[in-house]
Amino acid sequence: MDYGTDSRRLLYRVAQAYYEEDLTQADIAERFGVSRIKVSRLLTRARDDGVVRITVVPPPEDNTDLERRLEQSYGLEEALVVSPSSGSYEDTISAIGRATGEYIGRIVQDGDIIGLTWGNSVLATVDSLPSASLSGCRVVQLLGGLGHPEAEIHGAELARRAAERLGCRVRNIHAPGIVATKGVRDSLVEDPQVAHTLELGRNAAIAVLGIGALGPHSVLRGHGSVLSAEDCSGLLEAGVVGDIALRFFKADGTPAASPYDERTIGIELDELRGIRRRVGVAGGTEKHEAILAALRAGHVNVLVTDRSTAAAITAPPVHTPPRPIE
Numbered sequence: 001m002d003y004g005t006d007s008r009r010l011l012y013r014v015a016q017a018y019y020e021e022d023l024t025q026a027d028i029a030e031r032f033g034v035s036r037i038k039v040s041r042l043l044t045r046a047r048d049d050g051v052v053r054i055t056v057v058p059p060p061e062d063n064t065d066l067e068r069r070l071e072q073s074y075g076l077e078e079a080l081v082v083s084p085s086s087g088s089y090e091d092t093i094s095a096i097g098r099a100t101g102e103y104i105g106r107i108v109q110d111g112d113i114i115g116l117t118w119g120n121s122v123l124a125t126v127d128s129l130p131s132a133s134l135s136g137c138r139v140v141q142l143l144g145g146l147g148h149p150e151a152e153i154h155g156a157e158l159a160r161r162a163a164e165r166l167g168c169r170v171r172n173i174h175a176p177g178i179v180a181t182k183g184v185r186d187s188l189v190e191d192p193q194v195a196h197t198l199e200l201g202r203n204a205a206i207a208v209l210g211i212g213a214l215g216p217h218s219v220l221r222g223h224g225s226v227l228s229a230e231d232c233s234g235l236l237e238a239g240v241v242g243d244i245a246l247r248f249f250k251a252d253g254t255p256a257a258s259p260y261d262e263r264t265i266g267i268e269l270d271e272l273r274g275i276r277r278r279v280g281v282a283g284g285t286e287k288h289e290a291i292l293a294a295l296r297a298g299h300v301n302v303l304v305t306d307r308s309t310a311a312a313i314t315a316p317p318v319h320t321p322p323r324p325i326e
Contacts, residue, residue, distance in 0.1 A: 014039055015046040066310040070303060073314055074295040077277065078103075080304045092283045092306045097124020100281050100304045104206065105130040107277065108137065108166070112205040115142040115267070116162060117245045118155040119210030121281040126158050129165040137168035142201045142209075143245040143266030144177035146226050173197050175265050177246060178226065182262040189265060201267050207275045211294050212243040215286030242290025244269065244280075244299055251289060253297020269299060277302055283309045 014032065017023045018039075025043075029036045046052040063081035070079035080103060082095040104125070108114065114137060116122055141159045156172045163170035175188045188194050201207075212218060214236055220227045220243075227235075240248045240256045247269045248256040255269055272278050280300030282291050285308070292313045294300050 010034075011042055011046055011049075011051060014042045015052050018043055019052060063307055063310070066307065066314065069314045070295075070310055074303075075298070075301070076295075076303055077301045079302070079310070081307055081310045082283075082304070083307050087308070089284055093120050093124050096121050096281055096283050096304050096306060097126075098128045100125040100208065100279065101128025101130065103279070103302075103304065104208070105132070108132075108134065108206065110134045111136040113138050113140055113200055113203060114162065114166075115140050115201045115204035115207040115275065116155065116158050117142050117208065117210045117266075118146060118158060119212065121283070122158055122208055122210045125208055125281055126162045126165070129162060131165055131167070133167040135168060137166055138171055138200065139163040139166065139168060140171045140197060140200045140204060141173045142204075142207060143264075144173045144175045146177040146246075171197050171200055173265060177264060177266060178260055179263050179265065185263050185265055194265065198265075198267070202271050202274055204275050206277045206279065207267075207272065208279050208281060209244050209272075209300060211280050211282035211287060211290050211300070213241065213287050213290040241293050242287070244272070244294065249293055249297065249299070251293050253293040253295075253299060269297075272299055279304065281305075285309075285312075288312050 010032065014028055017028045017031065018025070023031070025036050025039045028039045032039075043052075047054070063083060066081045067079040070076055070081070080099045082092075082099045084091040084095040100121075101124075104114070112134075116126070116139060139159045139162045141155045143155050145154055145156050155177070159170050159172055173194055175191075175194055179185050179188065189198065212220060214220065214232045218232075220232070235248060235256070235258060238256055238258070239250045240258070241251050242249060245266045246260060246264045247267075248258045248260075249269065250256045278300045279302040280291065280294055281304045283306035288309055291303070291305060291309060295303065295313070
């Protein structure tokens with residue numbers, strides 16, 4: 001559009017006052033003797049005509065493209081991708097925990113119920129939660145205790161520490177995560193205290209969900225040997241790639257029948273759907289298949305992971321051309 005000399009000058013001066021001098025539109029209108037509506041129109045015209053060019057500068061460690069690809073590929077509400085200081089398992093888990101702790105601090109509102117599973121990534125998250133005074137919140141254990149009760153990653157201990165950091169109440173499941181028989185499990189889940197805690201978990205606003213795999217770093221193989229090597233082999237043979245709260249699933253995310261289902265005290269995969277924000281926290285090469293399965297099935301709708309994992313699970317499939325017929 002062609003303006004007269006005075007109009008071009010006014011356009012520039014208004015843009016300069018707004019973007020460089022930080023004046024309000026009301027201040028600019030008074031200064032140049034025009035209406036606020038005209039100031040707004042001039043600022044819009046300045047952007048349209050290139051007088052003002054706005055550039056969004058990414059952070060130094062920019063993973064935003066990967067985050068966006070994850071969100072678009074799997075319909076996630078949000079993805080957070082971290083760049084660990086090294087490729088070690090410990091650094092990866094630490095970075096994921098810090099990012100998740102910051103995320104929870106950003107979204108939590110007083111009155112929310114926050115559900116926790118267990119595992120190393122959940123522990124790193126709990127240790128990174130901000131100190132707060134959210135007296136109306138409750139932290140709820142989503143799975144009965146696994147491993148030694150004194151272990152840091154035991155669900156009851158994680159819930160207690162999370163509640164302490166957030167300044168709120170805690171509700172634990174006073175029962176093991178896996179019991180001896182279905183009959184014992186049925187009796188325990190009918191106990192009013194256990195039943196009420198499980199119901200609170202189903203109504204959580206936020207769930208922090210460790211995504212497990214059966215690799216060398218699996219918490220199921222340590223911390224009291226929840227599963228034996230023979231147990232793990234049987235699950236792998238049945239097509240299991242991962243679990244959330246001891247609910248095992250296959251590569252497409254569908255539940256895998258396991259001998260532990262009817263003996264487990266905790267939330268079930270289909271019950272996760274009622275939770276507004278299902279935050280999957282996991283990373284590392286051995287978790288790729290499990291994370292991918294959890295995303296495919298929608299078990300999580302927020303993911304916090306590391307850069308190499310994000311790149312691997314968003315990479316397009318490699319096309320192998322058919323071999324010529326000899």
